[in-house]
Amino acid sequence: MSRNIEQSAVACDGGIDGADIDAVATALADADHVVALTGAGVSTASGIPDFRSEGGIWDEFDPAEFHYSRFKSDPEAFWDRRIDMHEAVYGGDIESNRAHEALATLEHRGLLDAVITQNIDGLHREAGSESIIELHGNAERVVCEQCGRRTDARPVRDRVEAGELPPRCDTCDGVLKPDVVLFGEQLPRTALQRAQEHAREADVFLAVGSSLSVEPAASLPRSATRSGATLVVVNLEETPVSASAEYEFRADVTEVLPAVVESVDW
Numbered sequence: 551m552s553r554n555i556e557q558s559a560v561a562c563d564g565g566i567d568g569a570d571i572d573a574v575a576t577a578l579a580d581a582d583h584v585v586a587l588t589g590a591g592v593s594t595a596s597g598i599p600d601f602r603s604e605g606g607i608w609d610e611f612d613p614a615e616f617h618y619s620r621f622k623s624d625p626e627a628f629w630d631r632r633i634d635m636h637e638a639v640y641g642g643d644i645e646s647n648r649a650h651e652a653l654a655t656l657e658h659r660g661l662l663d664a665v666i667t668q669n670i671d672g673l674h675r676e677a678g679s680e681s682i683i684e685l686h687g688n689a690e691r692v693v694c695e696q697c698g699r700r701t702d703a704r705p706v707r708d709r710v711e712a713g714e715l716p717p718r719c720d721t722c723d724g725v726l727k728p729d730v731v732l733f734g735e736q737l738p739r740t741a742l743q744r745a746q747e748h749a750r751e752a753d754v755f756l757a758v759g760s761s762l763s764v765e766p767a768a769s770l771p772r773s774a775t776r777s778g779a780t781l782v783v784v785n786l787e788e789t790p791v792s793a794s795a796e797y798e799f800r801a802d803v804t805e806v807l808p809a810v811v812e813s814v815d816w
């Protein structure tokens with residue numbers, strides 16, 4: 551507990567405690583199973599606007615227009631707005647950042663077993679991560695509602711912009727849906743189970759850039775610590791599990807993660 555107080559004091563100075571960076575690097579090197587959970591803070595560092603915060607995407611767009619029931623009842627209108635939202639979210643030059651790259655490096659060097667992500671932008675894969683569990687799907691894919699076939703979303707968006715409303719599957723003519731969890735849809739069961747297994751198995755659990763305020767993200771670090779994992783939280787603001795974190799960095803993910811990678815004694 552004293553460490554948390556100490557960390558808060560450090561955060562007030564806007565610095566990152568080098569001794570704690572070293573300690574996290576050592577913990578990663580010593581662990582058998584390491585898992586990272588990533589949230590919006592990892593994407594915003596790539597220029598992707600936050601959805602939930604004030605002035606975020608849901609201030610500009612009505613969430614009701616992106617509900618699964620809306621998709622089912624009026625896929626034309628759904629896709630028409632979806633293209634506008636995609637432009638608002640990803641219209642800039644979006645690239646993976648140093649936090650994505652640091653996690654990919656840890657995985658390639660055998661120190662990270664899985665990235666569980668709440669993000670749908672596909673930037674972990676772009677940065678080179680391979681063991682990725684996407685809790686909310688991936689906006690760079692579409693899925694056919696009829697035959698379940700998944701394909702690249704880019705050519706489909708082009709077709710929508712060219713007037714194909716709604717876009718349809720090349721194989722079975724079913725209506726295509728962004729391969730993301732829409733409001734009113736269940737999380738993918740397999741992804742959720744795999745995430746929970748990784749959390750229970752983890753010796754070190756890194757919670758990175760997530761407010762940890764929505765399920766299932768909120769319960770994964772709790773599950774990990776119940777199983778004895780060392781919890782490391784990297785987030786600009788306090789989280790509901792900050793008090794049980796062994797190391798907490800209230801700092802930018804693009805500074806903390808590369809510093810940890812740098813500090814590992816390879």
Ligand SMILES: [Zn+2]
Pocket residue numbers: 694695696697698699719720721722723724
């Ligand atoms: Zn199909």
